[in-house]
Amino acid sequence: MSTLSTALLPEKFEQWFESRGWAPYPHQLDVIEASRAVDTVLLIAPTGGGKTLSGFLPGLIDAAEASVPSSKLRMLYLSPLKALATDIHRNLQVPLLEMKLGLRCEVRTGDTNSYQRKKQMTDPPDMLLTTPESLALIHSYADADNYFKHLDYVILDELHALADNKRGDLLALNLARLRQANPELKVIALSATVAEPNELAGYLNAQSPEQITVINAYQQQSITKAAPDITLLEAADRLPWSGHSGRYAIPEIMQLIRQHQTSIVFVNTRAQAELTYQALGELNEDDLSIALHHGSLDREHRLELEQDLANGEYRAVVATSSLDLGIDWGSVDLVVQIGPPKGVARLMQRIGRSNHQLDKASKAVLVPTNRMETIEALAAIDAIAANDLDNHYRRTGSLDVLIQHLVGRCCSRPATPDELFAEATAAGPFACLPREQFDRVLNFAATGGYALKAYEQFRKLKTLPDGRLQVSTQRIARNYRMNIGTIVGYTHLKIRMGKRTHLGEVEERFIQGLQPGDTFLFSGRLLEFKSVREMTVLTEPAKGDTPKIPAFAGGRLPLSGPLARKVRERIADRSRWQDFPEPVREWLEWQDKRSHIPQGQQLLIESFPRQDMQFLLVHPFAGKAAHHTLGMLMTQRMEKSGLQPMGFVTTDYSLAVWSLQPVSDAEQAAQLLDPEIIQQELESWLDQSFWMKRTFRETAVVAGLIDRQLPGKRKSGRQVTFSSDLIYDVLHQYEPDHVLLEATRAEAARGMVNSDRLQEVLREAQGNHQFVRLERISPFAIPVILEVGKESIDGGGVAALLELESSQLVKEAGME
């Protein structure tokens, strides 16, 4: 053992490492050393490198060296997943017991019963393992600051999975509060590899820059993990033109499962998971145990499954991003990714689920489901080899989360607006929040913030004589506690098969599209839809094997910008076309001959007639969401200029719009794709768009304007709820600049509408369009044109559709 470790590790710990046959990793010692010098340590390390233990070591050492056993909460561990907290709890028992540290370590999540929770408050353990939402809940009680007063360490695990979303905003605000109450607090954050560690450091927002130390285990020689072994599946001769099913490759995937001990087969959507699971089942002649895991499945069933997986009872599991994070299964030796990776860091995370130990290379096989995805897969492999990551963390915090936090803050202890502002801006995502905006947010939290001061008597936060704000009634505090959290699900209905069997839950929206008798796959079964009773979908097992309704939504992943750029580079680089499978190469060659291969930032625009329609193909590579927005805006513009657009479809790479009149020259196309004009159209379209209303609903729930629909809360026959759409309409009509609409626009712009990305792509391409007028469909157009008819066509006038419906009735009535 090195002298360094002797200096840092107490004897007890050294002996324990030796007894296990381990030596501490250099980064573990670095964390101990750094935590003594600064208030914030960020450790970037691969899984399997003793990362989590690194986070706990400084606190464990302190506890071992303390003469008196503590009966106070000393260490707080925060995890993005309940299951992970439980797993870490189990793993910690080994060092805690073997070193006889005499520390009590407990888990607290939404699943912890109220007796346990109460006990944890009155008789705190030394170590508490929990989630950001549970922390927010504890923080809403009056004695919260007292409870955390003796806290020495906060450990943030898998920070990369939180720091770029609303849950991360919530965590950052609660972290700021912990620090405010306890300036001596040390924060140790753990993350997988990220593109720019400094962005995560910014999220952690230490008191000052010299108070944060970033330790990157990847840069330490001892930790070099063997380069992952990633290959493309060889079944390319059957590569389909479009779709995402990967069905063509099922025999090869089955073969791979047979050859490995335990495989995870990742797919990108829940529907794909169901279909893949079914297809594998059909070819499973050896009767291997294969499981299915996705976010809609019944929770208990899922937890049981995870346990069985950990025990090595399955040979393969088909999973969605629900398994991207999570507990460590030593036995996984293969990861199969069906469909495009969508992001480099995401793919790395998934691949890292195999061969978790550091000395073994992870093994993965990628299964692209069409030609463009093949290029995307190879581009991602390039990026991983070059360690060129695309996970960025430059986030401006969401205002709805701040609103929620402020109410919670005032449930616990009164505070002045100045104090609240100082605390909020101490959280990384809110560091740049202008005071003026904060004041409007606080005003919303207190009174609704309406210009019409109608609700003074109902205010949620009251001002005490000394100027501090406090929650006005216990009822509001209770309501706040029931509604904590940043993830807003849609109304979910339970799925019941036959009289008893409860299979899981689906979004109400999926069921709304079904007619009785329709069949669909769920939890690996083919079900026939019967009816909806209260909050339950009644189904029966169906005969046959082909579902009539192919998909239920959920889990669509956005294509990352950097990966999209890499795809374009690989397409433009003719010298590497030879590396592509034959069908892909041929496709590119045809495109080159018939139309054009876009170079650099160039935006390729193709125009051609097909089946009495005029098609305009644009290839921005900006992801499906941004393309959808572009499609809406373009059709709106085309309508105004008399081109008579009829509809559009999108993929992650392209957009196809069809109209009665052609867009026949470059100038006309450039007008449709001018970023300034897009900006002008966006405002008017956005405010009326479906996405805006959907986003408003989420924002309104997080901000506490409307309550969550809690599972199990039955809808009463007589409607007492209201639709958030109605509220949106009224607010938009009377106060279009209200802070909640401002928050909604910001969320929509970076979320489902993705206008931020669209804007960026169109700006980059400005003045660099390549317009090609063709006689017939181009090779690049084939995949997107094949999507026509697969999804409902948006755009075009609703008025015309209603007109048509009326004339159909007239026709039926024989009145023509």
Added chain:
Amino acid sequence: MLEFRFADQQFFALPSGGLWLPESKTLVVADLHLGKGQSFARQGNLLPPYDDRATLLQLTSDIGQYQPERVWLLGDSFHRSDSPETVEEDVWEQIQQLASGREWVWLTGNHDAKSFEASSKSFPGKVRPELEESRIRYTHEPLPHESPNVFGHYHPKVRVQLRGRRLSGKCFLLSAQRLLCPAYGAYAGGLWWPEEPLNDYFEMPRFFLCHKHQVTEIREQSVIRA
């Protein structure tokens, strides 16, 4: 607006959810739920306090356009018994103005049955449990027996699919003996066809969908049933 006949009378369904009877110059509206936003605010959901204004703005617009001699409100005009006391003063003034110079009848509903007697306000017009004219009975809740009946209470809504495009909105439901009006109030939610008990009262109704500024009859096959 959409013209149709019910119990030998001429009716127009308006995009706002109101009914216009040109022969008797009567405007019929159901379920205004005035004071609903405020009622939620009292429970801690500080909804935008403009719902009563929005509702009355719509009513003012319909009255301005059709110049009715009579306005019948089919119950649940107020969301709570005490809503008449608590709504904003200007809302109350606006009601007085709209009611002046015409027949104005408040039918009582389950939400506002006690609003009228308990109130210190002086209500314009008359308060009635129901009305009958030309063999048609006007009530808040449906009548159990089969005679021509116009009512509200259920706030019907429907989802439709037109050439792959989905729309939804409040709607009128119509059968030989029953005409159900949608809710007129800005925050009045609704029941989706064919949720219970809508399907208890209608077997194969006609659907008139209100979407923005249009009312359109929707064919049965275009209606999403789940």
